[in-house]
Amino acid sequence: MTTVLLVEDDPGARQGLELALRRLGYQVRPAETGEAALGGIGQDAVDVVVLDVMLPGLDGFEVCRRLRRGSDVPVIMLTARGDDFDIVAGLEAGADDYVVKPAEPRVLDARIRAVLRRQARVGSPAETHGELVIDRGSLTVTLSGREISLTPTELRLLLVLSGSPRQVFSRQQLLDLVWEHDYLGDSRLVDACVQRLRAKIETDSSEPRYIQTVRGFGYRFGPV
Amino acid sequence: MRTRLIIAFIVVALLSALASAWVANLILPFYPSLGNLIRPDWISHLLNSHVPGAGRHLILNSHVPGGGRHLIALDAPAGGGPPARTTALTFVLAAAGLLLATITGLAFAASRRVLGPVRRLAEAARLMSGGDLSVRVEPAGDELAQLVTSFNAMASALEDKVSELQRMEARARQFAGDVSHELRTPLTAMTAVADILPGHPGLTGDAAAAARLVSEEIFHLNRLVEDLIEISRFDAGTAQLVTDDADVATAVLSCLRARGWTDVRTDVPAGLTVRLDRRRFDVIVANLVGNALRHGGPPVTVTARAEPHGPGSGQLVVEVCDHGPGLPPAAMAQVFDRFYKADTARARSEGSGLGLAIAAENARLHGGHIGAGNHPDGGAVFTVTLPRASHRSASGMVAQTVPAGR
Numbered sequence: 001m002t003t004v005l006l007v008e009d010d011p012g013a014r015q016g017l018e019l020a021l022r023r024l025g026y027q028v029r030p031a032e033t034g035e036a037a038l039g040g041i042g043q044d045a046v047d048v049v050v051l052d053v054m055l056p057g058l059d060g061f062e063v064c065r066r067l068r069r070g071s072d073v074p075v076i077m078l079t080a081r082g083d084d085f086d087i088v089a090g091l092e093a094g095a096d097d098y099v100v101k102p103a104e105p106r107v108l109d110a111r112i113r114a115v116l117r118r119q120a121r122v123g124s125p126a127e128t129h130g131e132l133v134i135d136r137g138s139l140t141v142t143l144s145g146r147e148i149s150l151t152p153t154e155l156r157l158l159l160v161l162s163g164s165p166r167q168v169f170s171r172q173q174l175l176d177l178v179w180e181h182d183y184l185g186d187s188r189l190v191d192a193c194v195q196r197l198r199a200k201i202e203t204d205s206s207e208p209r210y211i212q213t214v215r216g217f218g219y220r221f222g223p224v
Numbered sequence: 225m226r227t228r229l230i231i232a233f234i235v236v237a238l239l240s241a242l243a244s245a246w247v248a249n250l251i252l253p254f255y256p257s258l259g260n261l262i263r264p265d266w267i268s269h270l271l272n273s274h275v276p277g278a279g280r281h282l283i284l285n286s287h288v289p290g291g292g293r294h295l296i297a298l299d300a301p302a303g304g305g306p307p308a309r310t311t312a313l314t315f316v317l318a319a320a321g322l323l324l325a326t327i328t329g330l331a332f333a334a335s336r337r338v339l340g341p342v343r344r345l346a347e348a349a350r351l352m353s354g355g356d357l358s359v360r361v362e363p364a365g366d367e368l369a370q371l372v373t374s375f376n377a378m379a380s381a382l383e384d385k386v387s388e389l390q391r392m393e394a395r396a397r398q399f400a401g402d403v404s405h406e407l408r409t410p411l412t413a414m415t416a417v418a419d420i421l422p423g424h425p426g427l428t429g430d431a432a433a434a435a436r437l438v439s440e441e442i443f444h445l446n447r448l449v450e451d452l453i454e455i456s457r458f459d460a461g462t463a464q465l466v467t468d469d470a471d472v473a474t475a476v477l478s479c480l481r482a483r484g485w486t487d488v489r490t491d492v493p494a495g496l497t498v499r500l501d502r503r504r505f506d507v508i509v510a511n512l513v514g515n516a517l518r519h520g521g522p523p524v525t526v527t528a529r530a531e532p533h534g535p536g537s538g539q540l541v542v543e544v545c546d547h548g549p550g551l552p553p554a555a556m557a558q559v560f561d562r563f564y565k566a567d568t569a570r571a572r573s574e575g576s577g578l579g580l581a582i583a584a585e586n587a588r589l590h591g592g593h594i595g596a597g598n599h600p601d602g603g604a605v606f607t608v609t610l611p612r613a614s615h616r617s618a619s620g621m622v623a624q625t626v627p628a629g630r
Contacts, residue, residue, distance in 0.1 A: 016413030023420065085462075102412040102446055105419060171468065183478040184503050187468055216469065 002116065003027045005046040007037040007063065008078065009055050013101075017050070020105035026112070034058030038066055041073070048112050051095070052078045053086055061093040068094035072151040074115040078103060091192035096153040097179060098189075114180035118156035127162065130224040132201060132210060134162055143201055153178065154197045157190075161211060161221040170218040194219060233331030234324060241320030341368040345375055357383040401456030407449045411442070418442045444576075451578040455562065458585040465501045465589055472496040472528050472540065479509045480526070488513055492528040498540045498612050504586040505610075508594075511579035512544040512606045518575060520546025520604050530612060539592075542608040550598035559596045560584045583608075 004026045008014040018028045029046065031037040034055045041049070049067065053060035064075050077090040077098040090098055097111050119139070126135035133142045139155060141148045150158065156178050161169060169177070175185030178193075194213075198205045212220055344361050345368070351359040360379060361372045421427065421435035457463045473492040480488050509526065516524040528542045551559060558564045563577040580594075587594045592610035599605050 010409045010413070012413035013409050013416070016416035019420070020416040101408045102415040102449075105416055182482065184482075184506055186466070186503075188466065 001025070001027045002047045002112070003029060003045060004112065005029050005031060005037060005041060005049045007031045007034065007049065007055065007060070008052045009033065010052075013052075017103070017105075017108070021050075021108070024105060024109045034060070034063035037063055041067065041071065046073055048115055049073055049075045050078055050099075050108070050112070051075055053090065061089050064090065064093040064095055068151075072149055074118070074152050076108075076111055076115060087186065088188060088192075091188060094151070094196065096151060096193075098186075110180070115152060117180070118152035118178065129162060129165070129210065129222060132224075134158065141201070148200050150197070150200065153193055154200070157193050157197055158201070158211075158221075161219060165222045165224075166220055168214045168217050168220045174218065190219070230328065230331050230335060233327055237324045237327035238320060240327075241316070241323045244323070245316040245319065341372060345372065348375065348379070352379060352382075357386055397456065397459045400452065401460060404449050404452040404456055407445075408453075411446055411449060414442045415446060448576045448578075451576040451582060454582055455578055455585070458582075458589075463585070463589055465504070467499050467501050469497050469499050470502050470505065472498055472542075475500075475502060475505055476509055476526055476528060476542075479506045480513065483510060483514075485513060485517065485524075487523065488517075489523055489525040490527070491525065493530075496528065496530055496540070498530075498610065500540075500590060500610060501586075504589065508583045508586050508608055509542065509544070511583040512594075512608070514575060515579055516544050516546040516548075516604065516606070519548065521548030523547060531609075538612045540608075540610045540612050542610075544606045544608075545599055545603055547603040550602055551596060551604045556596055560594070580606075 002025075004021055006014065006017055006021065006028050008017060008030070009032055014030050014032070018030050021028045029040065031040055034057055037049070037051070038058075040046075051060045051063060055063065058066075060077060060079075064077070067073065067075060074097075075095045077086075077095040079086040079090060079098055079100055087098055096115055099108055099111055125137070126133055131144045135141070136159060141150055141155065141158065157174065160174065160177050171187035171190045172183070172185065174190045175181045175187065179185060179189055181189075194211055195205070198208050198211055201210055202208045209224060210221060212222070214220055341361070348359045348361045357379060360376050363369060363372050363376075418439045422432075422439045424432075424435065427435050454463075473490075473494055473496060476490055476492050480486075480490070513524060513526060523546075525545045526542065527545075528540065531539045531541045555564075560580050560583075562581045564580075565577065584594045587608055587610060590610045592608065595607045595609070597605050597607070
């Protein structure tokens with residue numbers, strides 16, 4: 001059973017979301033504060049974190065940043081405003097996706113499922129692209145022999161792009177393939193994730209070798 | 225005003241010059257020695273230097289009450305110089321001219337002094353009507369001082385009032401935004417559990433109907449709060465444009481398909497690419513089509529075309545037409561107002577009442593606008609005009625293929 005760590009300070013919203021998620025078949029571990037969430041995450045396995053932005057004490061962005069230091073667990077931000085600032089700040093903090101409040105249970109469910117699908121393994125041999133070795137079977141990525149820790153979204157983006165080297169993917173295509181968003185997906189999700197991925201696998205993020213920008217069109221993997 | 229004043233001075237000067245000449249003519253025959261006061265050499269040099277062989281002379285003619293003509297000659301060579309009458313007239317004109325120049329100069333200086341404060345007041349009033357309420361006029365120590373003081377007092381009062389009104393408006397808008405945000409938290413809880421109620425086997429009869437109603441109203445409330453928050457973003461100036469190159473046909477068809485509007489006709493050319501915010505464009509099309517479906521008559525048609533406008537640029541024109549009774553003339557100007565209802569007796573409709581206002585704001589954010597009108601064959605027409613190349617680009621991409629880092 002999928003375990004969701006639900007971080008929400010408002011008791012009504014927390015109980016409502018917990019009820020809805022349980023009915024959808026998730027096991028829910030509620031947390032009232034960011035501190036409680038960070039303390040509880042290590043105790044037992046959490047598959048996905050649903051994190052409210054507006055929290056007393058540590059806010060959602062800070063919780064996400066601290067979470068990212070030691071964990072690659074998928075994080076879905078629950079933003080009360082839907083304001084552009086919140087979304088960008090959430091993505092920069094390392095969130096994989098976001099849902100605007102009041103979140104409809106089926107939307108939240110779809111987002112959680114999409115995030116989890118990114119961890120799906122496919123049996124195929126490891127590929128080598130320059131210094132980068134991508135193993136689709138074990139879902140590991142090594143750069144110059146050193147294993148790189150990627151979040152499921154970053155990994156999925158890398159797998160999609162490297163699956164068809166030199167092919168240009170538009171942001172919209174990547175939103176569809178990686179995030180499984182509808183036709184109105186937010187292209188900033190792609191840009192934020194590309195930047196995080198570059199920070200991890202590129203020697204020089206300003207001169208990317210693996211994830212290249214095709215201005216006006218999107219991104220492509222290589223040519224290495 | 226100033227010109228009139230100067231003209232008046234000139235007229236007075238001319239009249240006084242003529243009068244003085246006349247007085248001189250009266251006096252000189254009785255006191256010929258007065259003629260010596262006017263230096264003959266100077267006058268003749270001034271007036272008659274062009275006459276070859278002219279000697280020193282001054283001739284005045286005068287009509288004395290007794291009749292007859294007196295000629296006064298001063299050191300005049302016989303047979304030389306211009307006719308006496310002309311010389312005398314020339315002198316009078318010269319005197320008048322000098323007087324005129326002096327008086328005009330005086331009039332000019334006087335008008336500057338009198339009209340200076342008036343001009344400053346006029347300039348201040350012009351600035352104020354242009355929106356600068358901080359303008360004040362320097363106090364002048366003359367008759368206009370009181371007017372200047374009153375003007376400054378009025379400006380201060382107006383400035384205070386306007387800034388107070390602006391503060392109140394900002395507070396009201398902030399309040400509307402805050403209320404909408406605050407509503408979201410309880411709505412999150414309600415939305416999360418709303419699906420549980422309808423169709424629950426434990427609920428029958430009135431309880432089932434009540435549960436269904438509550439569930440539907442939660443949906444409406446959600447939409448209303450969403451739209452209120454969207455409007456408050458425009459009011460606060462925090463709405464941002466995230467532009468990307470988009471195919472208009474795809475955007476329009478996706479918008480209709482996502483909402484299940486299968487009976488809406490479209491006429492959009494293939495391959496029409498425009499740089500726009502896809503989400504906001506979707507909102508514009510959805511709100512206009514939704515409005516046409518609710519308030520207009522079927523069939524609803526969406527057409528789009530690129531319209532040439534100026535060299536090298538163009539505009540995207542999207543029209544949403546219905547075949548209903550059209551907009552009443554009184555509604556045309558107000559149709560984009562918030563919560564405006566063309567028919568006040570009409571019960572609350574499915575929409576939030578903010579759809580058209582939001583569509584108009586979104587068009588404005590793109591640097592475009594929406595117009596409302598009626599088709600000659602009947603039915604309302606909403607025309608969206610957007611610049612094809614949006615000047616405010618958030619992602620800042622250009623359409624060229626160069627592999628480079630962002």
